[in-house]
Amino acid sequence: MSWLLALPILIPFLTAICAFFLRRTGWCRWASVIGSGVLLAVSLLLFATVLREGVVAAQMGGWPAPFGITLVADGLSAVMVVITAITALAVAVYASAEISERQVFLGYHALFQVLIAGVCGAFLTGDLFNLYVWFEVMLIASFGLLVLGGKKSQIDAGIRYVMMNLVSTVFFLTGVGFLYGMTGTLNMADLSLAVQQLENQSLLTVVAVMFMVAFGVKAALFPLFFWLPAAYHTPSFSVSAVFAGLLTKVGVYALMRAFTLIFVEDVAYTHQILLWVACLTMLTGVLGAAAQSDFRKILSFHIVSQIGYMILGLALYTPLALAGSVFYLVHHIIVKGNLFLISGVARRITGSTELSKMGGLYKSAPVLAFLFLIPAFSLAGFPPLSGFWAKFILIKAALEIEMWWAAGVALFVGLLTIYSMTKIWAQAFWEPHPEEIEPSLKSLSNFAQVALLLPIAGLALLTVVIGLNPEPFMDFATSAAGQLLDPSDYVQAVLGVTQGGTR
Amino acid sequence: MEFLLAITIGVMVAAAVYLMLARNVLRFIFGLILISNAANLAIFTAGRLTPGAPPLIKEGAYAPAEGVANALPQALVLTAIVIGFGLFAFALVLVYRAYTTLGTLYSDEMDAAEPKGPAQ
């Protein structure tokens, strides 16, 4: 068990090392692909274990919790690791055709794999300070990836991205210090018990809000999201796809973890704030998207708006709402990463991501058009695709507890999402190309066609599968939400073991 | 003493935030150094201050003497210092690179990622 929990962190690290030493050779990209494939296999194994046994935990170094560091996987963690592995594999394959030899030589794949390691670490750790460490691993790797290539816009975006994220890092670190100073522990399961013993519950709420701000920057909540639309349209497409899929979601995950496991003493206050923030995030994000005229900028703002939906589920804090959040996370990562990958192919064959300079894809690249329609309409919430169910669950959850305006905002934002997705469709796909070229996939090499389109098709297939067969995913999301709402299993799994075994 | 240190940390944070809000990104770097120190000091203080004895175990003993300093925050701060240094070093190189590429250190003059005006 110990190994199964540590492997999703170790495999990407080992892959990163291999990729680094192979970076002068053509093997580098295959190392990255194979490493990601192995990661996927291991994460599925972990997922199956969690499904079978419930929450599993392992004490690193054999030191009992809460003294050492515990790795722990409940439903949410396990599914996040699986989705991370899927994204990693898709992007690794895509990158093999996209990333120039020069960037591979400068360490693209090594950075990419370290990023994945950081993300997996963040999902699996059961220790708050250790979470900080994984955040930093992820962050520094993302810095490197963002500016790799050194275009002017990347450097500028790098400045914005780095500075705002460093501020959040400091908030987080300080918050960890404060929480330790109050409770004397860092283990999250232990914290969930220790915070109940605190005399000064008001101060706990203050620290909770501090974490909300720190994670809010990472998750790109209103009004802290500026770094995201400032940066995501600048790096290579595979990098923006992996960023879009995973980075903010680590923030969302951290919020979901912290505000179900640790900060649940004053739900009426903290989750009320989250509710307002969620609605404002949805609205400002989608309006931002409506105002853009660049393929990737529209997609970037949509990330913000959809983070709002996930936080809405957390804020409503009912079993159905949290299940909606989990479902939304899974759906969103697949769909959003895919759309960024598609934008990259569109850029290659039309020559731009500026919508006014694109066009003609529907006529001359129908395969790409079809592959775009699936995630685009899924994102817009059309049935029977994954996004419909995600929205449906959240709206149902909001209506069930009579949160009329929250449901209204979610619906209205859904409409505006349709508006801006059709903007891309109408301008890049339907409208003829302004320079009257006929963009075709045939202009790509055979290898590029396969390596670029295979991940896109695979992710689109997943979107359709979730859409047509939502029940198992819903079942799973419900049980994951149950574990979040009643953390006793989690606490038992972490604290009830002594030597790195199962419970 | 802890109270005084808390105030001092507040002053460090204030100075750091003021620096980070400047238009010159080099000042942001100064602010970053300062605020990282403030955060480390905050963790250290939150672990309570014990004057004197470092948390060492004498040869032959199984436990440290009574009243040694709290070791855990020290370990956390050590990790944080090193991580902070890594982040700082990258940020500094990025600032340097921004100057050579964009020709300015003023954040409001950097407009390659988010160009202003109707052409957006």
Place this chain on the structure above:
Amino acid sequence: MAAGHDEAKGNGFVGWLPVLLSAGIFAFFLQFLPQIAAGDTLRVEWAWAPSLGVALSFLVDGLSLTFALLISGIGTFVLLYSNSYLAGHPQYGRFALYLFSFMLSMLGLVLSDNLIGLFVFWELTTLTSYLLIGFDNESPKARRSALQALLLTGAGGLAMLAGLILLGAVGGSFEISQLVPQAEAIKGSGLYVPILILILAGTFTKSAQVPFHFWLPNAMAAPTPVSAFLHSATMVKAGVYLMARLHPVLSGTELWFWTLTIFGAVTAVFTSVLSLRQDDLKQALAYSTLMALGTLTMLLAPSSGYAITAFATFLVVHSLYKAALFLVVGCVDHGTGTRDADLLGGLARFMPFTAFTAALAGLSMAGLPPFIGYIGKELIYANTITAGDAATFVTVMALAANALMFAVAGVVALRPFWGKRGDTPLEPHEAPWPMLAGPMVLALLGLAFGLMPLLAEVNFTTPTVAAILGDAEKAKHLHLWAGVNTELMLSLATFAIGGLLLALYRPVRRFLEAADAATPSFDNGWDNILDALYRAAKWQTGILQSGNLQRYLFTIFATFVVAVGGTLLLKDAVNLGVALDDMNSPRHWPELVLIVAAALVTASSRSRMLAVAALGVQGIAVALIFISFGAPDVAITQLLVETLVVVLVAVAMLSLPFLDERGKNDRRPKDMVLAVLCGVVVSAVLIGVLQGPLDLRLTDFFETTAAPEAFGRNIVNVILVDFRAIDTFGEIAVIVVAALSAYALLRTTDSSRDRDEEEEELS
């Protein structure tokens, strides 16, 4: 429309396959007819998402079977027609796929018993309609119309989704058949009004009731067979269908009655006036479709046998003649190259079959005997005169609408074919048989049902009434001749007024054109809404995502202060009073003063050397604090790192410019206030933290196990390399990756960067 491709080539297999499939579907549904006519219903169910109450359950009763037969029957003819109409079109495969998918979605919609299942199909029809309206995707008009239809029906659809969820919550199930017994409870619920309004928002937009009607005429940008199928015979009736389907659950209240009556009546009259104003035959038909939708809505308002029988009859009547007329107009367009009423005339000589078909369908539309249209009209009047309070209002509205329809029927179905030959772009020629077969069969059915009303009554209207009212006894009989009564008088008045309008067609149309031009247009209103939305989006994004990093950071720190500081005040979390008495250790004052002074110098200095020096001093002072409080390892690391930091900054500064442009003063009072507030908040929270006790059990464990179990004497080191080894592992990763990233950042020199960009352009 049909130009620009090789007609002779045809569409081959792709053209014929969907025709055969839909004919098969039609035959499949036909077999249920006797059973349903006998009063049975069928229901099948497959689980889909049971945990959400969503199932794929299908109910075949009179209402859904009538719709299913109309959909699959007309669908077959439309696909047959399209195969000739768009013969050799390079994208016919997509067209047929969308059209066929639409048909399946529409069938799913009318057969679903589960509200959410129904919604899924509802949205699928919206989606396929979007793709079909925009089929001529290089035309800006088509793209605009497609988006308009999508957004308007999409908005209604989302509102409806909320309504359906609420309805399911109140009724305890998403299955319509299980909601019917709950009808009284639902109507008595406090949520009835919002449920009704939300659901009607969906049905009114989909069925294009005024003021949401304008998308439908614009949707005529789609190829003519699409207009005939989606935007006349089937999809736009989805809204009407849902109102009929939920009639047993939601009707019977004042709100239901008056909302449907008023919206329906206003839509019927307003749009039939607009219909007469059009010079494009297809537009005239589009507006007359709106009239039909208004009438159908109006007929669903009451729960009387007359009203629902009239509804069922008029539904069939309209689908038959309207699909036929649309397809006829397509034939005319195909044969002459125009649809302009002013250019067309005397076509009967060249297009005899088309003219014959048009005449049959037109007579049914005009409501003349012995067509089923006549019976439909008689029933409508029979309903209006018995409509209680609303009788006068609805009778007058129905009379006006029907008279106008009479005139429009003349304009569309007669004038192009008779009289003087017009000046058409193409030499008129008859359409091929696949394009004639459909309209002719549909028009002949209108005559057949008129002559044998029992056929329609037994198979369609009575089972439909039974499905809606729950009782086949309430259905009225269909007669061509019911004696001299008020309905007959109203019919005669209809013909007289309609005939007059037709005789005065040109002056009437000129008058209507002038009136139309003088009134504000809904279509422009739509553009204004979208413009306003875009401007609002631009405005708010301009404020939030301003592009100014300083402003971003200011907002983030301000959020921190407001959120954390606000909570601190609101919750009264820290009592600052008690802490003041621990100022009794002046031993460490020098370090503290040094830190404060150095921090302030760094913040205020305009000399970068001074700032760096102050930073160094501050770092050393922090290290001294670490030493004083038993942390020599930390202090050493701090000193080392601080030295490195200062050296690195100094080296970097060699090639960087000065901090400020000369003469420019960097004083920022607003930032200063925010900075001070940040400091205050951090201090206050830290003081609060220090006021509580600290549980040292982790440290105790480390102290007692470090030596015996982890074999280390420096507890800090043992924690780093053993207890919390993963932290250290991550820490090393950060340093290595920072070096790697920095190296990559420095190595991408300008020349190599350009090469990268070039490669990217080329690949």
